[in-house]
Amino acid sequence: MKKDQAVHYQLRIAGKHYESLQQHLFPGDGKEAVAVALCGRYERDGISVLLTHKIELIPHDECERDALFVNWKTERIIPFLEEAEKHNLAILKIHSHPTGYPQFSKTDDQSDSELFTSVFGWCDYDGVHASAVMVPDGSIFGRVFTHDLRTFPIEKISVAGNVIKIFENKKAVEDDFSLRTRQAFGDETYNKLRQMKIGIIGCSGTGSPTIEQLVRLGVGTIVIVDPDTVEKKNLNRILNTTMEDAENSRFKTDVLYDSIGKIGLGTVVERYNVNLYDSREALETLIGCDVICGCVDSVDGRHLMSQLSNFYLVPYFDLGVRLDADGAGGIKAINASIHYIQPGCSTLFSRGLYNSQRLADEALRRQSPEDFAALEKQGYVHNANVDRPAVISINMQISSMAVNELLNRLHPFKDEDPENYARIMMDYTGGCIINQAEDEFEQDSAAAKWVGRGDCRPFLRMMELR
Incomplete structure (x- = not known):
């Protein structure tokens, strides 16, 4: 970022970190408590985001605690300071206000000044560090400290957990077209949608x-990515496409961009006619999103999105539909799934959607089609990207289920807790829907090591993105 550029500060918290923090900061005795997080960074175009990577819960019995203050010894966070200095990471102090006091107190000002003077003494990197406060309802506010101890408010704090939380002070919006949405899901949910980037x-x-x-629900900004052009075989399932679009081989993103503009509901559209592996700019834009929906068939595309979600704490919905033909002009089976991936927990890999061999095969197919074709002919690789039947009625059904699942995680309305919908499986031919909870899946220990790590080299620790 340029030295004199105005910066907008944000904080993202992994859901599992948020749950641990909330339990620790409010043990039920009405006294303040404190924790420290080691944070990754994301810095681009006037935005500076801190991302929780590891947390240290300062034991209550090591603190002097009262309803209005907490004093604690900082020796416990020396390993965090050493790691922050080595890798240009950030330190976040977060404590509770059990009284609900909605701003930093004079006591907070003094203790923060002393702490961050020491932090900047440890860390040569002049990036910001931060202090935050959680109040009893779970909401959080915060501020960053620069190397000269100036403070700036954290404008947006989000949580990528079972429930997607966004704490942001923005004016409420009321549109005539949104009346039914607000009646069904509430003004708060609609205002979140209006301010979100998906x-x-x-x-x-x-x-x-x-x-x-998402456009009809009033989402403020959407980022659409697809490298392909419209073909006649697509016309049975891509809304707003025409025979003329197919004959002119128009990019899918361009067609949808035009149709969204004609709708006129105010959604801002950012479009990329690219394969994500070929565009760092598109990946950077996706990092800035509040939520990502993956509607791709490829294993390597899913893996890339899983990596980005984990490193930058972006909640990820993965949609998949499979129609198997019976070889006699009919359909043998129709299956679909929605996976909700929250950073630091189970992944598509640990859930068994793909394995290392499938990932390597698809990487070869993308990077060297000639070598892939030769190996496929010899039976050494598996081609997962074969054309399968696809129809709009099934696609729209699973898409609607996914969008409703997003709404449920913004403002829960189902009878069961959102944590019970980590995966929704639909067997259409069998006539059943099966839900599975996050704790039913194997946790991805390898991914957990990099949760919230943010910017590093190589990017996303994927050598091909260097």
């Missing part, structure tokens, strides 16, 4: 109806 990867089968719904 990425959709893949603009065809499930992507097209997902985009349409």
Whole structure:
């Protein structure tokens, strides 16, 4: 970032970190408590985001605690300071205000000044560090400290957990077209949607109806990514496409961009006619999103989104539909799934959607089609990207279920807790829907090591993105 550029500060918290913090900061005795987080960073175009990477809960019995203050010894966080200095990471102090006091107190000002004077003494990097406060309802406010101990408010704090929380002071919006949405899901949910930025990867089968719904729900900004052009075989499932679009081989993103503009509901559209592996700019834009929806068939595309979600704490919905033909002009089976991936927990890999061999095969297919074709002919690789039947009615059904799942995680309305919907499986031919909870899946220990790590080299620790 340029030295004199105005900076907007944000904080993102992994859901599992948020739950641990909330339990520790409010043990039920009405006294303040404190914790420290080691944070990754994301800095681009006037935005500076801190991302919780590791947390240290300062034991209550090591503190002097009261309803209005907490005093604690900082020796316990020396390993965090050493790691922050080595890798240009940030320190976040977060404590509770059990009285609900909605701003920093004079006591906070003094203790923060002393702490961050020491922090900057440890860390040569002049990036900001931060202090935050959680109040009894779970909401958080915060501020950053610069190397000269100036403070600036954290404008947006989000939590990527079972429930997607966004703490942001913005004026409420009321639109005539949103009346039914507000009646169904509440003004608060609608205002969140209006302020959100959502990425959709893949603009065809499930992507097209997902985009349409998000626009009609009033989402403020959407980022659409797809490298392909409209073909005649797509016209049975991409909304707002025409035969003329197919004959002119128009990019799918361009067609949808034009149709959204004609709707006129105010949604801002950022479009990328690219494969994500070929565009750092598109990946950087997706990092800035509040939520990402993956509507792709490829294993390597899913893996890339899982990595980005984990490193930068962006909640990720993965949509998949499979229609298997019976070889006699009919359908043998129709299955679909929605996976909700929250950073630092189970992943598509640990859930068994793909394995290392499948990932390597698809990487070879993308990077060297000639070598892939030769190996495929010899039976050494598996081609997962074969054309399968796809129809709009099934795609729209699973897309609608995914969008409703997003709404449920913004403002829970189902009978069961959102944590019970980590995966929704639909067997359409069998006539059943099966829900699975996050704790039913194997946790991805490898991914957990990098949760919230943010900027590092190589980017996302993927050598091909260097």
